[in-house]
Amino acid sequence: MSADTVVRARIDNDTKERATEALHAMGLSVSDAIRLLMLRIADEKRLPFSIQAPNPATVEAMKELAEGKGKRFNSAEELFRDIGI
Numbered sequence: 001m002s003a004d005t006v007v008r009a010r011i012d013n014d015t016k017e018r019a020t021e022a023l024h025a026m027g028l029s030v031s032d033a034i035r036l037l038m039l040r041i042a043d044e045k046r047l048p049f050s051i052q053a054p055n056p057a058t059v060e061a062m063k064e065l066a067e068g069k070g071k072r073f074n075s076a077e078e079l080f081r082d083i084g085i
Contacts, residue, residue: 003035007034007038009034016030019033
């Protein structure tokens with residue numbers, strides 16, 4: 001199968017660099033990864049991973065964090081103590 005078309009995508013530079021480094025460690029290029037993704041989608045008629053929309057409670061928590069209202073913990077144990085479990 002010959003590669004006879006070009007696919008372009010816009011992505012922030014940091015993400016591209018981190019992904020490129022990770023892919024290089026696997027012996028793959030960005031083009032290889034995109035080609036593999038597109039092949040899986042074409043063959044399976046679905047994304048090869050789960051996409052889920054956040055529920056209303058999660059959306060509210062994300063909004064609070066974006067506004068700087070969230071709590072931060074240094075460990076899971078601290079979080080569990082805070083919520084009483």
